[in-house]
Amino acid sequence: MSFYQTWLPFIYLYGIGGVSFLFGTFLIFRTGALNVNDPVHKKWVWVLFYGYFFYAFIHALFIYLAIESV
Amino acid sequence: MENILGTNLDRIVILAYFAIVMGFGAYFGKYSKTTSDYFFGGRRFAWWLITISIVATGIGSHSFVKYSTKAYQYGFSSTMTYMNDWFFMPLFLFGWLPIIYYLRLGSIPEYFERRFSREARYIATFMILMYMIGYIAIQFLTLATALYKIYGIPLMLTVILIAIATTIYMHFGGQTSVIFTDLIQGFILIFAGLLLFYLGLNFLVDNTSYSSGLKALWENLSPAEKLPLANFNSPPDFNFVGIFWQDGIAGSIGFLFLNQGLIMRFMAARSVNEGRKAAAFNVLVILPVSAIVVSNAGWIGKAIANSIPGALPVDLAPNDVFVSVANLITSPGVFGFIIAALCAALMSTSDTLVNASSSVIINDIYRPLTKNKASDEEQLKLARLASVLVKIIAVCLVPFFNSFDSIYEAHGWFHSTFTPPLVVGVFLGIFWRRFTSAAVIATFVVGAFLMILGQMYPSLVSPFSHGIEFRPGRGYSYIGALYNLVVCAGVGVIVTLFTKPNPNKNLTGLTVFDVHKLKNIFKGSDVNELTGKPVIVNYKIKDLKEDMVSFSEDDMKIANANKGDLVYIQDSRWWLGGLKSIHATYDTPHKESGIVYISQKQCDSGMFIDGLPLKSEKEM
Structure with missing residues (x-):
């Protein structure tokens, strides 16, 4: 399987998607919409980053397992 | 008309299902006493209730067929569109959700008037109504296509019967009925999809030498079919980069920021934080499960085709894989239940959209025209009539969508036509204070014109193609979304730079920059934290x-x-x-x-x- 099938889509997804995610996180932090001094909001910061890495992990795992099964 | 599918027991199961849902929905009509109750369920529900009801809204009747088809053709990468929605969650949870909730927006077009101008609201109203009614028509068409083969009733009569059935509980119950019927239908959808997966794995164990169904499934897919993301830029009808821009970017923003039905669901939450929990749980837990629910018939079908020769027809068309696999691995009655799940998918998606459409008609057409002088009872009565009117228009549109080569082509056509200008308009409106009224109208009008040009002259799209092959006569399908987004955003940015914002326009609370003030605006005094x-x-x-x-x-x-x-x-x-x-x-x-x-x-x-x-x- 070629790079076009395996890791390029992953890098593109979490690269472009990651820029969107970080831009959004920065904007809500910068504008005060997300207040890290608020304990409830603080938990949400963890949830937001957990979600990003959760999906990245699932996708990476399946790509790895698919490559291993060749 | 030839009866080709199912048994009498299956037909009875489907009819019983319709009767139960209609009775259940009509019962909850007693909880709708005002227009606020009718449209927003009184803003009182817990996050878990909102979450489960969103499941049924997100899975349309076309989802089972569409994703099973892709799963059969391409394997696990059929799940891509269900697992790329997290990137805009920060902006949604802490930007858009507080704005719509605390400003008590009745509809998305209302935001366009408060943020820009009345003209922007009217154009947005037209586009959103067209989008939602078209979507309802496609839902009717999809289910009718399946049901008329079971009951032998002509297609259009089946469409009308489905419309009447969903009207009965919607008419009386509004959003509360929608939420509670979607609650049970959400459970049924997930249960039916997982039941199909379980039966499919058992079928593989019974008919192969493997002792584990999951192992049999894994071993009977090729390495490429095990990949969770599609090939980067080929084939033209299913490639990663095109689907990323169409679904992961335009689709995700459209789903989270512009889906009036979904927005109304979040506004039925008892607080912003409950809405956040519902949205996060939905994307983190429910969507991956939903991906399995809608795709597994295709994976099972492919594993069966690879390991048990003759079990499925050699010339099986991918579009027929869902019904063929369901027929093969289930017994009479269970097949009827699976088809009832298709009904659940249709009813729950269309009831949400019908309720959302009648909300837009009341909030964005009737109230501004009557200067909000009608009593709440009159508006409630009209809302119910509007929901009937929406269904009549949707039924009338069915023949138009039936004229496309496939339901997916029809679906893709209006998705790519109506979503990008709205996505750009709402996104720049929330996150760019300088964005002007003239610019948003230009985005809608000039952007739409440039999009049509792109469809007529595919060479305009080719610089964005990422190497995807051009298909003469069919153009660039998915990656066209990137071109549409770029031209709409380009028009919006350029016109903004050459026009001045209205100095008298009060934007307080309408952009992400004021979200921290919204609680005070909502409460009307200092907030006790x-x-x-x-x-x-x-x-x-x-x-x-x-x-x-x-x-x-x-x-x-x-x-x-x-x-x-x-x-x-x-x-x-x-x-x-x-x-x-x-x-x-x-x-x-x-x-x-x-x-x-x-x-x-x-x-x-x-x-x-x-x-x-x-x-x-x-x-x-």
């Missing part, structure tokens, strides 16, 4: 000023509440999910601990039962 504890109380009736309730001094201390703070009071039985609840304001306290004084009107609105305790929580 001190954390308190919930209080269990019994209620007594007393004449009080509107929306006021009176707690004891001791109970207000426990809640850390002051006079004028907002309070949420609900039946203490958690499993009602806030169905019986009210929002109110703390009045001057009294001395009787464990007692709350409420008015008869509040008691009726919350449907509180005499003798059953209430649970109260300070909101802000």
